[in-house]
Amino acid sequence: MQRTSMHVSQIGEFGxxxxxxxxxxxxxxxxxxxxxxxxxxxxxxxxxLLLTTDMLAEGVHFTRRMPPEGIGHKxxxxxxxxIAAMGGRPTFAVVSIGVPGNLPVDFIKDVYRGMERxxxxxxxxxxxxxxxxxxxxxxxxxxxxxxxxxxxxTRGGAKPGDWIFVTGPLGGxxxxxxxxxxxxxxxxxxxxxxxxxxxxxxxxxxxxxxxxGHILEASRAGARLDYDCIPRHKGVSLAQALNDGEDFExxxxxxxxxxxxxxxxxxxxxxxxxxxxxxxxxxxxxKPDARSFTHF
Amino acid sequence: MQRTSMHVSQIGEFGxxxxxxxxxxxxxxxxxxxxxxxxxxxxxxxxxLLLTTDMLAEGVHFTRRMPPEGIGHKxxxxxxxxIAAMGGRPTFAVVSIGVPGNLPVDFIKDVYRGMERxxxxxxxxxxxxxxxxxxxxxxxxxxxxxxxxxxxxTRGGAKPGDWIFVTGPLGGxxxxxxxxxxxxxxxxxxxxxxxxxxxxxxxxxxxxxxxxGHILEASRAGARLDYDCIPRHKGVSLAQALNDGEDFExxxxxxxxxxxxxxxxxxxxxxxxxxxxxxxxxxxxxKPDARSFTHF
Numbered sequence: 001m002q003r004t005s006m007h008v009s010q011i012g013e014f015g016x017x018x019x020x021x022x023x024x025x026x027x028x029x030x031x032x033x034x035x036x037x038x039x040x041x042x043x044x045x046x047x048x049l050l051l052t053t054d055m056l057a058e059g060v061h062f063t064r065r066m067p068p069e070g071i072g073h074k075x076x077x078x079x080x081x082x083i084a085a086m087g088g089r090p091t092f093a094v095v096s097i098g099v100p101g102n103l104p105v106d107f108i109k110d111v112y113r114g115m116e117r118x119x120x121x122x123x124x125x126x127x128x129x130x131x132x133x134x135x136x137x138x139x140x141x142x143x144x145x146x147x148x149x150x151x152x153x154t155r156g157g158a159k160p161g162d163w164i165f166v167t168g169p170l171g172g173x174x175x176x177x178x179x180x181x182x183x184x185x186x187x188x189x190x191x192x193x194x195x196x197x198x199x200x201x202x203x204x205x206x207x208x209x210x211x212x213g214h215i216l217e218a219s220r221a222g223a224r225l226d227y228d229c230i231p232r233h234k235g236v237s238l239a240q241a242l243n244d245g246e247d248f249e250x251x252x253x254x255x256x257x258x259x260x261x262x263x264x265x266x267x268x269x270x271x272x273x274x275x276x277x278x279x280x281x282x283x284x285x286x287k288p289d290a291r292s293f294t295h296f
Numbered sequence: 297m298q299r300t301s302m303h304v305s306q307i308g309e310f311g312x313x314x315x316x317x318x319x320x321x322x323x324x325x326x327x328x329x330x331x332x333x334x335x336x337x338x339x340x341x342x343x344x345l346l347l348t349t350d351m352l353a354e355g356v357h358f359t360r361r362m363p364p365e366g367i368g369h370k371x372x373x374x375x376x377x378x379i380a381a382m383g384g385r386p387t388f389a390v391v392s393i394g395v396p397g398n399l400p401v402d403f404i405k406d407v408y409r410g411m412e413r414x415x416x417x418x419x420x421x422x423x424x425x426x427x428x429x430x431x432x433x434x435x436x437x438x439x440x441x442x443x444x445x446x447x448x449x450t451r452g453g454a455k456p457g458d459w460i461f462v463t464g465p466l467g468g469x470x471x472x473x474x475x476x477x478x479x480x481x482x483x484x485x486x487x488x489x490x491x492x493x494x495x496x497x498x499x500x501x502x503x504x505x506x507x508x509g510h511i512l513e514a515s516r517a518g519a520r521l522d523y524d525c526i527p528r529h530k531g532v533s534l535a536q537a538l539n540d541g542e543d544f545e546x547x548x549x550x551x552x553x554x555x556x557x558x559x560x561x562x563x564x565x566x567x568x569x570x571x572x573x574x575x576x577x578x579x580x581x582x583k584p585d586a587r588s589f590t591h592f
Contacts, residue, residue, distance in 0.1 A: 005400065005402075006400070006401045007397065007398055007399060007400055007401065008395050008396065008397050008398070008399045008400075008401055008404065009397030009398065010401075011401055013427060013428075013429070016395065016401065016404070016427055017427050019401065019405060020393075020404070020405065020408050020427065023405060023408045023409060023412055024408070024412060024422050025412075025416075027421030027422075027423070028421075029387075029421065030388070030421050030423050033421070033422075033423040033424060034422075034423065034424050034425065036424075038424065039388065039390065039423035039424040041387075041388055041423065041440075044340060049440075051388060051390055051423065051424065051438075051440065052390065052424060053390040053391075053392050053424065053425060053426050053436070053438055054392070054426050055392035055393075055394055055426050055428050055430075055434070055436060056428075057394050057428055057429070057430040057431070057434070059430075059431055060428060060429050060430055060431075061428070091325075091337075092326070092335065092337055092347060094335065094347055094348065094349040094438055095349075096349050096350070096351035096436050097316075097351075098351055098353050098434060099304050099312065100304065101303065101304050101305030102303055102304070102305065103303060103304045104301065104302070104303055104304075105302045105303065105304055105306075105307055105312065105315065106301075108304065108312070108316070109315060109316065109319065112316050112319045112320070113319060116319055116320060116321075120321075125323035125324075125325065125326050125329070126320050126323075126329075126330075127323070127326050127329040127330065127335035127337065127347065128329060128330050128332075128334065128335040128347065128348060128349065129330070129349060130349050130350050130351050130436075131309060131312055131313050131316065132309075132351050132352075132353055132356060132357070133309070133353070133356050134351075134353040134355075134356055134432075134434070135353070135355055135356075135431065135432055136430075136431055136432070138351070138353070138394060138430070138434050138436075140349070140351060140392050140426075140434075140436040140438075142347075142349055142390055142436075142438030144337075144347065144440075
């Protein structure tokens, strides 16, 4: 690979991920490696093992003025969201924390308390970790999960004609503080994979436009969004709903017949959990361009 | 739990780990949670799953003047060392990297290259990760492994009369730069568990005195060291060999008969891999006090 004198800020997060991905060879025994919400690994006859990790850094994802319980919650919950997006259930977590010497002990205890409460709520056991000194607070969680082979959903299975759904309203997550309180969509995801057959699924961390883009790339397909149908939080513009990210709602696709069955089921419940927002098309060039909405 | 106004620097790393440990309940389905080199989790009839994680931070564990391949190597190798210390073999890893915007792309690529080379050398597949912006470089690796149930070794099985061994010379690892180049003792560990029955094992990351202390605490035993027998690197004092840490040699105990068999085997090989450094005693108060050697 060519050497370069560029800095990380010049190639951006996705440029860096792409460059590093090239350095990692595809390995034997891995069902699915880098490039989905979680890695899919061999487990037993009927199930796969899932493994994912997320890092949060002070000054980038949170500050010391935010509630520490919320920071702990988010560090674990965004991993639970990844496992949910594969159709699986989370099981065991290990937690690394980098702690500045001048940090009040109670702050870091409260980070842990928030994490432990979320672990309990979602059936996760925290089984180990690492505690180190660092200049700023850093929290990393690695989470294991399991999924029945028949229930595994990746980013790569969307088919032309599929309906595109999201599990809730989008936008303004960082500004509103919702990103520290969100409920990972484990329940809805398990409902979906047990009763339906989603073709593709991802959690919305980068924003609807960006994460739909990940599904389209992996599925080699295009998409048409019904912009009027995209559920938004109060006071949120369409551009924000498309681009803000950190929503941790799920984005998934269903074949036409199943999509209609899901809509019928919702009508019978008299309650709306899944919002249709568009359809998958065969034209790979048909992509919702997030940038074209930045002036909304 | 009582609230306190203390700062992290006032209670230290082990004080903090102790405080956080209390917040994590013991969970069902976990064979062994927090408090060993790796967590031990259910897998199948004959094997356990192992899970461990380690975080390295710029300015604490390394600087930008150090070879980036060495940083990548260490980030993975210290996890491989943890898996080895349980008697297991490493399998799959996920890697989180926090990267400052002003960092040359080549630096972080070289961190990855170092990690990938070590992964290949030890049969590990890197299957995913997270890349974030951060003020200083942070590297976190979470590593899965497997161990046959009959080969699992914890910190807790040392028995009075056991011989204490280490796998190589100690001390001066940070000063000499060895901590960026060490070979995790996976081969010796697997040799031991396949041919012998170590009662307790740990990798030496905190220093011989400290890590032996972990074994003694978990095994509710004491120990007597033969200070003259402790193998040291050239130019390293006894105090350094006892306290320096970051050696990543293994420390283990064997029953008398097996210890003698191991010595016989080494005599036949005409080569020394395992160094006897003392014996386990029944007196829990008998602890090698690292501090008493700081004047050496």
